[in-house]
Amino acid sequence: MATAQTRNLARTMMAPAVVLLFIWMIVPLVMTLWFSFQNYSLINPMMTGFAGLANYTYVISDPSFVQALINTLILVLGVLIITVIGGTFIALLLDQPIWGQGILRILVISPFFVMPPVAALIWKNGFMHADYGLISHLMRFVGLKPIDWFAQYPLLSVIIIVAWQWLPFATLILLTALQSLSEEQREAAEMDGANAVNRFWYIIMPHMSRAVTIVILIQTIFLLGIFAEIRVTTGGGPGFASTNIAFLVFRTGILSNDIGAGSAGGVVAVIIANIVAFFLMRAVGKNLDA
Amino acid sequence: MGSIALDHVNKSFGDVQVIPDITLDIKDGEFVVFVGPSGCGKSTLLRLIAGLEDTTSGHILLDGQDMTKAPPARRGLAMVFQSYALYPHMTVRDNIAFPLKMAKMPKEQIDAKVEYAARTLNLASYLDRRPRALSGGQRQRVAIGRAIVREPKAFLFDEPLSNLDAALRVNMRLEITELHQQLKTTMIYVTHDQVEAMTMADRIVVLNAGNVEQFGSPLDLYNKPANRFVAGFIGSPKMNFVDGAEAAKHQAHSIGVRPEHFTLSRTPTPGAWKGTVAVAELLGSDTFLHVNVDSFGLFTVRTGGEDTYKHGDDVYLTPEPTRIYKFGPDGKAL
Ligand SMILES: Nc1ncnc2c1ncn2[C@@H]1O[C@H](COP(=O)(O)OP(=O)(O)O)[C@@H](O)[C@H]1O
Numbered sequence: 001m002a003t004a005q006t007r008n009l010a011r012t013m014m015a016p017a018v019v020l021l022f023i024w025m026i027v028p029l030v031m032t033l034w035f036s037f038q039n040y041s042l043i044n045p046m047m048t049g050f051a052g053l054a055n056y057t058y059v060i061s062d063p064s065f066v067q068a069l070i071n072t073l074i075l076v077l078g079v080l081i082i083t084v085i086g087g088t089f090i091a092l093l094l095d096q097p098i099w100g101q102g103i104l105r106i107l108v109i110s111p112f113f114v115m116p117p118v119a120a121l122i123w124k125n126g127f128m129h130a131d132y133g134l135i136s137h138l139m140r141f142v143g144l145k146p147i148d149w150f151a152q153y154p155l156l157s158v159i160i161i162v163a164w165q166w167l168p169f170a171t172l173i174l175l176t177a178l179q180s181l182s183e184e185q186r187e188a189a190e191m192d193g194a195n196a197v198n199r200f201w202y203i204i205m206p207h208m209s210r211a212v213t214i215v216i217l218i219q220t221i222f223l224l225g226i227f228a229e230i231r232v233t234t235g236g237g238p239g240f241a242s243t244n245i246a247f248l249v250f251r252t253g254i255l256s257n258d259i260g261a262g263s264a265g266g267v268v269a270v271i272i273a274n275i276v277a278f279f280l281m282r283a284v285g286k287n288l289d290a
Numbered sequence: 291m292g293s294i295a296l297d298h299v300n301k302s303f304g305d306v307q308v309i310p311d312i313t314l315d316i317k318d319g320e321f322v323v324f325v326g327p328s329g330c331g332k333s334t335l336l337r338l339i340a341g342l343e344d345t346t347s348g349h350i351l352l353d354g355q356d357m358t359k360a361p362p363a364r365r366g367l368a369m370v371f372q373s374y375a376l377y378p379h380m381t382v383r384d385n386i387a388f389p390l391k392m393a394k395m396p397k398e399q400i401d402a403k404v405e406y407a408a409r410t411l412n413l414a415s416y417l418d419r420r421p422r423a424l425s426g427g428q429r430q431r432v433a434i435g436r437a438i439v440r441e442p443k444a445f446l447f448d449e450p451l452s453n454l455d456a457a458l459r460v461n462m463r464l465e466i467t468e469l470h471q472q473l474k475t476t477m478i479y480v481t482h483d484q485v486e487a488m489t490m491a492d493r494i495v496v497l498n499a500g501n502v503e504q505f506g507s508p509l510d511l512y513n514k515p516a517n518r519f520v521a522g523f524i525g526s527p528k529m530n531f532v533d534g535a536e537a538a539k540h541q542a543h544s545i546g547v548r549p550e551h552f553t554l555s556r557t558p559t560p561g562a563w564k565g566t567v568a569v570a571e572l573l574g575s576d577t578f579l580h581v582n583v584d585s586f587g588l589f590t591v592r593t594g595g596e597d598t599y600k601h602g603d604d605v606y607l608t609p610e611p612t613r614i615y616k617f618g619p620d621g622k623a624l
């Protein structure tokens with residue numbers, strides 16, 4: 001990209017893709033914005049026209065909105081904590097020279113290839129079902145009373161399912177980081193008298209901080225919009241106990257047929273995501289410099 | 291105290307035997323250099339002593355104590371790696387302080403030792419920098435600093451200078467030698483560069499394919515090489531070898547003459563080997579002539595910087611009779 005000619009060429013070649021992507025993004029966004037200022041309810045098709053900020057005040061003043069906001073934060077944080085800590089732990093184990101390492105790694109990675117609704121169904125009916133789930137069987141076997149996961153701990157259940165899905169991703173990234181640590185550095189630390197815990201704390205952790213940052217950033221983006229797992233398992237309930245912002249938009253716009261309010265919720269969700277991204281970048285993004 | 295003894299040490303990686311059987315005695319305070327061609331097992335031997343590799347059989351004794359199975363931290367040795375192996379996220383100060391911190395030394399004591407090491411190594415003004423912001427020579431010094439603050443029984447260096455440029459290498463060579471004279475601690479230094487070995491060592495171990503070819507002082511190795519391998523490896527430029535009839539005249543399988551042990555003449559001399567100059571390398575102080583000797587092949591000959599031999603000149607070479615090394619069919623010196 002040194003000369004004016006190559007720069008111009010690059011711009012021209014990129015233009016079609018950029019224009020296409022721009023339209024791809026801008027059309028839905030503009031439509032959402034437009035609907036969010038309209039009276040547009042499928043239940044009441046006669047009521048149309050400009051609504052002003054009514055949709056927004058309706059969404060934000062709704063008590064379930066605050067609960068959904070809190071649920072979103074708990075969901076994101078819970079999954080992040082489980083995947084980062086669990087992922088580090090599994091990565092450390094997988095880094096050990098053991099027999100059958102290759103197969104073990106593939107097995108550990110495999111949950112990532114299961115589609116979210118399928119994963120949720122497996123957990124819902126296979127593991128967490130109150131009557132015939134595997135966990136219930138095990139609890140009965142050791143003489144405990146089985147838990148009705150989705151009724152008693154709806155949000156925790158969703159967190160467990162989502163964490164199970166994202167654990168492989170975190171493990172994979174962290175394992176790669178772990179393996180890029182130079183052998184000589186570990187050996188130097190060993191000779192300097194650092195035991196396993198100190199080596200982990202002073203050498204391995206700082207080395208992995210950048211990978212942890214990447215895991216947090218990427219996962220947060222996806223976790224803010226968790227939907228399928230909730231839809232398949234708890235349906236956001238009981239009440240609003242496991243409804244996050246994304247699912248609230250769905251409940252308002254699709255289940256309650258209020259497109260206007262749903263769109264307003266969507267716009268609010270986009271704004272929240274941007275605020276989170278902003279603070280996240282400030283908090284952990286400095287790890288990515290240089 | 292820091293005497294190191296290897297007793298019939300053997301090391302194999304799987305089926306590959308890297309070190310067949312080595313027995314060595316290194317005295318307290320000695321500067322010993324392991325030298326040998328690349329891949330001959332120098333690093334492996336050093337790592338065995340450090341405890342970073344397990345021996346396949348044999349024993350390693352430090353100060354007479356069997357440490358064969360002891361983990362690296364318990365052996366009380368410090369190692370300087372070829373890549374320096376500094377901790378990139380720590381400042382120079384924290385890097386040097388790390389082993390002391392691991393030893394749970396009180397903070398004031400650590401600070402004092404780090405300051406002292408930094409002053410000794412000219413690092414005082416870099417203490418708050420990260421390794422990334424240092425030059426190669428400075429990084430090397432930090433690695434050495436990290437080793438000396440621990441006051442180890444012995445230092446192990448694995449080709450510490452091979453990543454530095456030529457001028458810096460000479461400098462650091464002097465600094466390490468000086469450090470040894472100051473500390474009087476046992477040092478084992480691994481290199482493939484025989485000049486480093488000759489200039490730094492009290493005694494040199496010449497390794498070849500995992501075997502000790504000779505263990506002796508630099509001048510011993512130069513004057514009385516035990517075999518053809520050592521004769522060819524020690525000395526720069528390399529010794530010239532002649533086989534066949536000419537060697538048989540000296541009752542040997544092959545004979546060797548160092549480049550510096552020839553008398554040159556432009557006119558035919560009785561008993562001299564006649565050759566033609568292929569390349570003359572003028573260094574100013576010396577001139578190295580690469581001479582095509584009839585029926586022997588290419589010889590390297592050192593002559594004074596004032597000599598004006600050039601490509602195509604005829605030259606008559608007379609080896610100094612007392613400086614002809616004789617070797618038997620097995621390569622052993624006769
Ligand atoms: N971890 C290892 N596994 C298998 N072979 C090794 C290992 N480390 C070294 N070797 C082999 O041992 C031989 C000696 O290596 P090394 O001690 O590094 O040589 P040097 O330091 O003298 O260049 C080489 O042939 C190398 O391939």
Ligand SMILES: [Mg+2]
Pocket residue numbers: 332333334449
């Ligand atoms: Mg080596």
